[in-house]
Amino acid sequence: MNLRLHNTLTRRVEDFVPLDPSRVTMYVCGPTVYDYIHIGNARPAVVFGLLARLLRRRYENLVYARNITDVDDKINAAASAAGVPISDITVRFAGAYHEDIARLGVDPPDLIPHATEHMAEIIAMCERLIASGNAYAAEGHVLFDVSSYPDYGKLSGRSTEDMIAGARVEVAPYKKNPADFVLWKPSSGDLPGWPSPWGRGRPGWHIECSAMAATHLGETIDIHAGGNDLMFPHHENEVAQSTCAHGGKLFARYWLHNGMLTFAGKKMSKSLGNVMVLHELLGMYPAEVLRFLLLRAHYRQPLDWSDSTLAQARATLDGWYGVLRDLAECSVDPTEEVVPQEFEEALCDDINTPAAFAVLADLASRARKASTESERHETKAALLGAGRLIGLLQQDPESWFKQTGSGDSIDPAWVSALLEERIAARSSRNFARADEIRDELAKKHIVIEDSAQGSRWKVVQPGEATG
Known part of the structure; x- marks a missing residue:
């Protein structure tokens, strides 16, 4: 190509x-x-x-x-x-x-x-x-x-x-x-x-x-x-x-x-007081969220920076990392990672990152629906290979969901201890204590995801949907 x-x-x-x-x-x-x-x-x-x-x-x-x-x-x-x-x-x-x-x-x-x-x-x-x-x-x-x-x-x-x-x-x-x-x-x-x-x-x-x-x-x-x-x-x-x-x-x-x-639709300038300093943003958001947003629009086009676009970027990455987390038992060696041809073709078309991200989204959808081990391995290898080329999906999925806005990690042992205490409190019908624990976790932007397979937790950004 x-x-x-x-x-x-x-x-x-x-x-x-x-x-x-x-x-x-x-x-x-x-x-x-x-x-x-x-x-x-x-x-x-x-x-x-x-x-x-x-x-x-x-x-x-x-x-x-x-x-x-x-x-x-x-x-x-x-x-x-x-x-x-x-x-x-x-x-x-x-x-x-x-x-x-x-x-x-x-x-x-x-x-x-x-x-x-x-x-x-x-x-x-x-x-x-x-x-x-x-x-x-x-x-x-x-x-x-x-x-x-x-x-x-x-x-x-x-x-x-x-x-x-x-x-x-x-x-x-x-x-x-x-x-x-x-x-x-x-x-x-x-x-x-x-x-x-x-x-x-x-x-x-x-x-x-x-x-x-x-x-x-x-x-x-x-x-x-x-x-x-x-x-x-x-x-x-x-x-x-x-x-x-x-x-x-x-x-x-x-x-x-x-x-x-x-x-927010206005030119970024010091005179308007809306300049966003990278050093400060890196203390507020995971670096991959910032990278994703910088690549989200075609490079020759203007790029709007706002709280909502940041939240959208985080939500998209959460979805892709969620797929990788679900495929955790499917082992892919770095030497097995592949860059899909359609993904590289998109990037070779004047660095068309929106088209490349569309390919990544399709890969993630296929990976969610994969029913055989070979399909899971193939789609995960493609997700990781494409992600490595574009500089995303480089973290362990579990670690991704257990980091603060700035990318710092929450201590899993601390969360697990509180969750066990909450289970015990609910079992003994001490709902007041269970609610206190829920509020304590919420202050750290931690939400619990319950499923038939058990409970998992993750960190969400302020204003991010938790449903």
Whole structure:
């Protein structure tokens, strides 16, 4: 089956054909590390991390880079506000990002380049752009001359006039054109800076990714991905400066962009006070619930984040884990797990996770109805194989149902002791004590499921249906 991807550059879904099948390259824009990331920042890491898994199933050598921006005015402001060195901020929040993303089941990339480790390459790229006539130095700054690149705006599909109108363009007397963007800027003594031909300074945001991508992946890369909020100006500027710095070579052959998150139908933004911080969410919900919801909608579409969608995600996973729990006596070795063809075909169709989840739901339905040992084994092996590829159903089913909202486990011995006491209380007609025990369990969101085979318990989320 062919892997097909929507290429922002051409506005169509295309077969993915790497430049060199023996070395496939992918670059994904990572975070600026001045604070904990919000849940929207996690979407590209999850989605394009899944794409990396698909690529690794097809090609022996994928070189996947996801950068860290560790020099930026927001970092400077955060360090100043906290009264600490800038490195304290970047080290702390880069570490938090890696830990939180790993909890979401995101595989680490092959390379994690940091902007501060590539100053020589950034300065060299600025020098090449000046030599080629695409950039100029002025008052300690180096600026890219947008008028020197006729294809500026092709990626985002905007005219130069529209881009200037829609962007917060800095008006400065040293600019030749209002749209010219900064490649290098001077640093005062209280800000981080590096020596350069134009004086002590630091890079502009856009040049960092171009230099890091070229250093580690080459002048032309196969895939460049990130959120669609980066399409302009960040990615548009990357295209311009990289193409010109490399003598007109195509910078990225496939551009992929994921849609943004909304909260209860409204754009997620700090000004509205509705930003959901990933680090905090991981303390409130199991990580697989968050991962499921990030993959629930097609990656190019907006994704609404709300209490109800979280509850739906948990309920869906509860159903699938319930099937696996019912199949507990059917042993499947990890080597026996299989990825169903229709499941992988869905993912290969431009990472169509909704279609893939429909296949998972059908597998779960078939597993519930399986009447023979071979059918149970086959469907369980398929459920586990599909789940492993997409990063779900990775826990022991019994443990899944006995965890708190944040994924912490409830002590089974404590619950069992209370249940035994409740049975004894009911038998002796001490209903008041039985009710007290029920209420004590309910405070921990524990519900009892009675059946002909006996009683089982599970933890539900606040507001989740218990029937």
